[in-house]
Amino acid sequence: MRFAPRAARITGSVIDRSISVLERAPRDTISFAMGSVAPSAVPANVLREAATSALADAAAVNYGPTEGDSRLRAALREFLAARGTPVGEAELLITAGGMQGIDLVSKLFVSAGDDVIVEAPTYTNAIATIASYEGDIVEVPVDADGLRIDVLRAAAVRPPRLIHVIPNFQNPSGVTLAFDRRRELLELAGEWEAVILEDDPYGWLAFDGTELPSLYDLDAGGDRVIAVRTFSKVLAPGLRVGWIQAAPGVIERMVAAKQGMDTCTNVLGQRLVAAFLEHGLMDAHLDRLRWEYRANKEAMVEALRRSFGDVEGATWTDPGGGFFLWLTLPGVDAEALAPIALEAGVAVIPGSAFSVSDTFGDALRLCFSYPERGQIPEGVRRLRRAYERCAVGRAA
Numbered sequence: 001m002r003f004a005p006r007a008a009r010i011t012g013s014v015i016d017r018s019i020s021v022l023e024r025a026p027r028d029t030i031s032f033a034m035g036s037v038a039p040s041a042v043p044a045n046v047l048r049e050a051a052t053s054a055l056a057d058a059a060a061v062n063y064g065p066t067e068g069d070s071r072l073r074a075a076l077r078e079f080l081a082a083r084g085t086p087v088g089e090a091e092l093l094i095t096a097g098g099m100q101g102i103d104l105v106s107k108l109f110v111s112a113g114d115d116v117i118v119e120a121p122t123y124t125n126a127i128a129t130i131a132s133y134e135g136d137i138v139e140v141p142v143d144a145d146g147l148r149i150d151v152l153r154a155a156a157v158r159p160p161r162l163i164h165v166i167p168n169f170q171n172p173s174g175v176t177l178a179f180d181r182r183r184e185l186l187e188l189a190g191e192w193e194a195v196i197l198e199d200d201p202y203g204w205l206a207f208d209g210t211e212l213p214s215l216y217d218l219d220a221g222g223d224r225v226i227a228v229r230t231f232s233k234v235l236a237p238g239l240r241v242g243w244i245q246a247a248p249g250v251i252e253r254m255v256a257a258k259q260g261m262d263t264c265t266n267v268l269g270q271r272l273v274a275a276f277l278e279h280g281l282m283d284a285h286l287d288r289l290r291w292e293y294r295a296n297k298e299a300m301v302e303a304l305r306r307s308f309g310d311v312e313g314a315t316w317t318d319p320g321g322g323f324f325l326w327l328t329l330p331g332v333d334a335e336a337l338a339p340i341a342l343e344a345g346v347a348v349i350p351g352s353a354f355s356v357s358d359t360f361g362d363a364l365r366l367c368f369s370y371p372e373r374g375q376i377p378e379g380v381r382r383l384r385r386a387y388e389r390c391a392v393g394r395a396a
């Protein structure tokens with residue numbers, strides 16, 4: 001079989017493959033791997049009732065408008081306006097999750113050989129999508145304040161076409177882009193005439209409720225920023241519902257591109273999200289998620305202190321929101337550690353999955369949102385046991 005040359009650039013995702021691996025793992029495996037919502041945080045009763053009433057209308061399983069179901073569009077616009085971040089009717093497109101947003105942006109803006117800036121480390125699937133459109137990935141490190149703008153200036157040997165950034169509680173490191181850096185990034189993108197893909201699934205999950213202004217809002221009315229957002233991390237990822245905010249001319253093109261892709265986003269999923277918003281349940285739900293995930297994060301940080309506090313050079317981030325923290329264990333081969341950890345009963349994603357270069361081989365992404373809080377200390381103890389076995393293997 002002769003594939004198109006670009007097929008060689010289609011790599012898939014270690015994170016997504018871990019779902020199948022976990023399905024085959026013993027039932028008592030504790031997962032710090034997938035970035036999923038806590039099963040107990042899914043409002044199952046509300047969704048069940050919404051599904052029953054949605055299915056009374058055949059339109060819920062018919063094709064829908066590509067722009068998105070009108071009920072969801074109206075409910076979402078109302079919700080965003082009430083949060084002080086209104087979005088115009090022509091600036092909005094409902095998508096099949098955040099991934100489709102990343103795909104649409106890449107499809108419309110990346111040509112073969114274009115430089116695309118990404119954070120290092122960053123979300124595996126975003127790299128995979130950009131590479132599938134034959135963009136050349138240029139990695140710029142993050143520090144505690146997010147993307148290093150000083151390094152970005154030096155790293156861009158020619159103006160990049162696209163800058164992918166996860167500004168809030170970044171996947172995988174948990175860091176947030178500081179306010180000043182947001183402004184600097186916008187300025188640089190303007191100089192370079194580059195598009196910023198603001199990939200923001202976690203911005204509503206600040207544990208203390210404070211939110212920095214989005215790049216999209218800072219660009220107020222400009223066309224420099226395309227915001228990709230999703231209900232996956234605040235409601236349920238299996239619904240596959242997200243949205244894009246962009247200048248009307250961009251949205252128009254995206255609607256056309258989406259028509260050549262999937263015609264419309266799953267209508268039933270959209271109706272469930274619409275019902276949740278229409279019932280006015282989202283604000284209280286977000287408050288609960290912030291509380292639960294903060295408690296989970298604190299449990300994980302405490303467990304790491306107990307189980308890895310004596311490991312020389314071990315560090316971990318302590319995020320103020322989101323789903324993930326980033327554990328670095330100098331000298332360890334995290335790709336070798338991950339299968340040993342799985343055997344020991346805990347699933348993790350090795351740091352190498354979050355970069356195209358040979359960095360982060362000694363790091364792990366740990367998701368604290370998904371596991372039951374009571375299981376977190378045991379999961380971290382299992383990881384420590386696996387680390388011992390790995391360390392013994394290294395010394396042998």
Ligand SMILES: Cc1ncc(COP(=O)(O)O)c(C=O)c1O
Nearest residue numbers: 035097098099123166171230232
């Ligand atoms: C930064 C980032 N963007 C996008 C996505 C994908 O979101 P969705 O599941 O809605 O496609 C994720 C999911 O992990 C993510 O972390």
